[in-house]
Amino acid sequence: MTDTTTVSAAAPAQPAGPPIIHLDGVTREYGEPPTLALAGVDLTVVEGEFVAIVGPSGSGKSTMLNLIGTLDRPTSGTARIAGSDVGRLLDAKLSALRAYRIGFVFQQFHLADGVTTVDNVADGLIYAGVPRTERRRRAHLALERVGLGHRLDHRPSQLSGGERQRVAIARAVVGDPPLLLADEPTGNLDSVSGASIVELLHELHEAGTTIVVITHDAELAARLPRQVAIRDGRIVDDSGRVA
Amino acid sequence: MRDRTDGIEDDRRSRLLGRDILRLGTTGLRARPTRAVLSALGIAIGIAAMIAVVGISSSSQAKLQAQLSELGTNLLTVQAGKSLFGQDAALPESAVGKVGLIEGVEQVGGAATIDGAFVYRSSFIDRAQSGGLAVTAVTEGLLDVVGGTLAAGDWLNRATSGYPTVVLGSKAAERLGVATVGSVIQVGEQPFTVVGILEPIDLAPELDTSAMIGEAVAAERFGYDGKPTTVYERSTDERVGAVRVLLPRTVNPAAPEEVEVSRPSDALAAKHAADQAFTGLLLGLGSVALLVGGIGVANTMVISVLERRREIGLRRALGATRGHIRSQFLTEALLLSALGGVAGAVIGTGVTSVVAAVNDWPTAVPPEVLLAGVGATLVIGAIAGLYPAIRAARTPPTSALSG
Numbered sequence: 001m002t003d004t005t006t007v008s009a010a011a012p013a014q015p016a017g018p019p020i021i022h023l024d025g026v027t028r029e030y031g032e033p034p035t036l037a038l039a040g041v042d043l044t045v046v047e048g049e050f051v052a053i054v055g056p057s058g059s060g061k062s063t064m065l066n067l068i069g070t071l072d073r074p075t076s077g078t079a080r081i082a083g084s085d086v087g088r089l090l091d092a093k094l095s096a097l098r099a100y101r102i103g104f105v106f107q108q109f110h111l112a113d114g115v116t117t118v119d120n121v122a123d124g125l126i127y128a129g130v131p132r133t134e135r136r137r138r139a140h141l142a143l144e145r146v147g148l149g150h151r152l153d154h155r156p157s158q159l160s161g162g163e164r165q166r167v168a169i170a171r172a173v174v175g176d177p178p179l180l181l182a183d184e185p186t187g188n189l190d191s192v193s194g195a196s197i198v199e200l201l202h203e204l205h206e207a208g209t210t211i212v213v214i215t216h217d218a219e220l221a222a223r224l225p226r227q228v229a230i231r232d233g234r235i236v237d238d239s240g241r242v243a
Numbered sequence: 244m245r246d247r248t249d250g251i252e253d254d255r256r257s258r259l260l261g262r263d264i265l266r267l268g269t270t271g272l273r274a275r276p277t278r279a280v281l282s283a284l285g286i287a288i289g290i291a292a293m294i295a296v297v298g299i300s301s302s303s304q305a306k307l308q309a310q311l312s313e314l315g316t317n318l319l320t321v322q323a324g325k326s327l328f329g330q331d332a333a334l335p336e337s338a339v340g341k342v343g344l345i346e347g348v349e350q351v352g353g354a355a356t357i358d359g360a361f362v363y364r365s366s367f368i369d370r371a372q373s374g375g376l377a378v379t380a381v382t383e384g385l386l387d388v389v390g391g392t393l394a395a396g397d398w399l400n401r402a403t404s405g406y407p408t409v410v411l412g413s414k415a416a417e418r419l420g421v422a423t424v425g426s427v428i429q430v431g432e433q434p435f436t437v438v439g440i441l442e443p444i445d446l447a448p449e450l451d452t453s454a455m456i457g458e459a460v461a462a463e464r465f466g467y468d469g470k471p472t473t474v475y476e477r478s479t480d481e482r483v484g485a486v487r488v489l490l491p492r493t494v495n496p497a498a499p500e501e502v503e504v505s506r507p508s509d510a511l512a513a514k515h516a517a518d519q520a521f522t523g524l525l526l527g528l529g530s531v532a533l534l535v536g537g538i539g540v541a542n543t544m545v546i547s548v549l550e551r552r553r554e555i556g557l558r559r560a561l562g563a564t565r566g567h568i569r570s571q572f573l574t575e576a577l578l579l580s581a582l583g584g585v586a587g588a589v590i591g592t593g594v595t596s597v598v599a600a601v602n603d604w605p606t607a608v609p610p611e612v613l614l615a616g617v618g619a620t621l622v623i624g625a626i627a628g629l630y631p632a633i634r635a636a637r638t639p640p641t642s643a644l645s646g
Contacts (some may be wrong), residue, residue: 011397023492034469062644065644066640066641066644069560071559071640071641071643071644072639072640073557073639091564092256092257092564092566095257095559095563095564095565095567096256096257096563097561098255098257098559098560098561098562098640099255099561099563100255100562102560102563104557104643105562106643106644110553110554110557112270114273114274114553123430123561124310124561125536126259126263126561127257127258127259127558127561127562127563127564127567128255128257128258128389128562129257129258129259131260132262132263132266171561181526182643209409
């Protein structure tokens with residue numbers, strides 16, 4: 001890594017590695033007339049961090065997740081994810097970035113009904129060209145990692161909300177991506193299940209995965225090492241930023 | 244901290260294995276089987292209609308071919324046409340004998356309709372009810388020439404043809420109500436004994452409605468002048484063309500243009516050809532059904548794409564390229580219409596074999612028609628799936644998160 005000038009290395013107890021997310025003056029406009037969802041955001045996350053992006057609904061945090069997840073491109077400014085400039089990559093390159101380097105966890109889980117948990121998780125490797133038998137083997141391991149080794153052949157409808165979110169997390173990490181993005185991962189869960197999901201994310205973080213959690217839940221955010229508060233498309237507070 | 248490679252140097256690409264494309268293509272069908280069946284039904288009906296039409300037509304063709312090869316195509320008939328002045332011409336007395344002398348002619352027979360003579364079951368029948376039956380003076384060789392067979396009794400021979408004996412065509416026997424030989428019927432107001440009853444004759448249906456008597460007795464009782472109305476001849480297969488050219492000049496050298504030569508097997512084939520025109524119409528209807536079926540598939544796929552925006556978004560988040568999404572939906576459309584095509588081929592073949600069995604035809608569905616039918620459905624599936632697949636690929640990746 002050569003570009004180390006903007007790394008937020010000053011935060012104590014933060015791992016200081018190369019930046020995996022680097023947003024520089026990023027804006028995003030939607031529609032006609034344009035409404036500004038993100039109004040110039042600078043954010044750097046280095047490898048090994050565990051960050052919460054907090055804000056009320058409509059603050060632009062989902063837009064930010066889309067940009068970090070390379071599902072969307074900035075209107076202006078640059079977004080470098082895992083070293084690649086998202087605004088300049090072709091669809092195939094962006095897709096490869098998502099296939100190998102980013103795992104997604106959604107509030108609504110997005111599991112396929114009528115498909116067993118192991119096959120749902122195995123789908124996380126389908127676009128990496130992994131053959132089915134190998135996919136299922138690794139899905140099995142991922143499910144054990146999230147504590148669902150005994151639920152391999154269940155269907156999503158037979159699982160509790162917390163278990164479903166665990167399946168979704170297993171799918172996100174089955175390809176061992178360096179970056180895990182979670183959009184309101186506890187939003188649809190009761191507090192006990194939610195706490196166990198946060199615990200699981202902590203375990204994954206300790207194993208080396210960089211995790212970014214989007215949430216409007218200040219209590220959840222407070223338990224994470226770094227909080228980035230966002231409001232009206234701007235970062236209003238960042239606990240990891242050099243004071 | 245695990246060792247991570249720099250993204251800039253990472254040239255791994257999103258990849259989707261061929262068998263996974265196929266597997267993904269079936270997910271939509273498996274998720275909504277009823278919808279899949281209903282939308283494939285349109286194509287199935289179209290293909291079934293076309294295959295049944297072609298199959299039924301070629302089955303009846305196969306039957307005709309079998310019939311023709313059994314009956315032979317070497318039978319020619321010679322009839323008197325019209326003279327140049329529009330009068331009915333007659334064949335000369337010697338016609339049968341002369342035809343027999345042409346090179347290649349193997350069998351020859353003659354038949355002459357006796358004008359003004361009618362057939363009745365008994366003398367008490369109203370004279371107006373002639374039943375449309377003709378009295379025909381025939382040569383002894385006629386039966387073999389036309390390939391006739393006896394249902395009962397015997398054909399006329401040298402002994403019986405000089406006496407008032409009659410052989411009835413199948414329809415004549417039916418209309419007269421004669422089922423056994425030995426009955427006495429009225430031929431031209433004179434009692435004749437029935438000595439034989441024929442089976443239907445495919446190549447000479449005019450004899451089915453005839454009461455056939457010997458030439459000698461015809462001359463004696465009805466003043467038959469020996470001039471035949473029709474001469475039937477069979478030659479070797481190779482000589483049919485040459486004989487056909489020679490016949491008019493041989494029969495009537497003075498006025499060959501007054502002689503009409505025809506080939507009864509052609510008439511059978513022509514009747515079949517008339518049925519084929521109807522086949523073309525049905526084929527047209529089948530292709531309309533196929534078109535409607537294709538539109539049905541396109542419609543189903545468009546709806547499916549709209550409903551599955553989140554799934555598409557999720558797949559994009561998992562690393563699918565636009566091309567992968569496109570192939571998934573295109574495959575689904577192809578499978579959907581192939582499903583219809585295969586079902587249609589099975590139904591069409593089934594309908595053909597039922598119709599063939601009912602009509603006592605051999606079942607004949609040309610394999611190339613089956614292949615063409617299933618191939619056509621793949622083309623339809625590709626066309627019907629293209630627009631929905633492109634739409635699916637354009638679905639923004641953010642769809643998994645929004646809503």
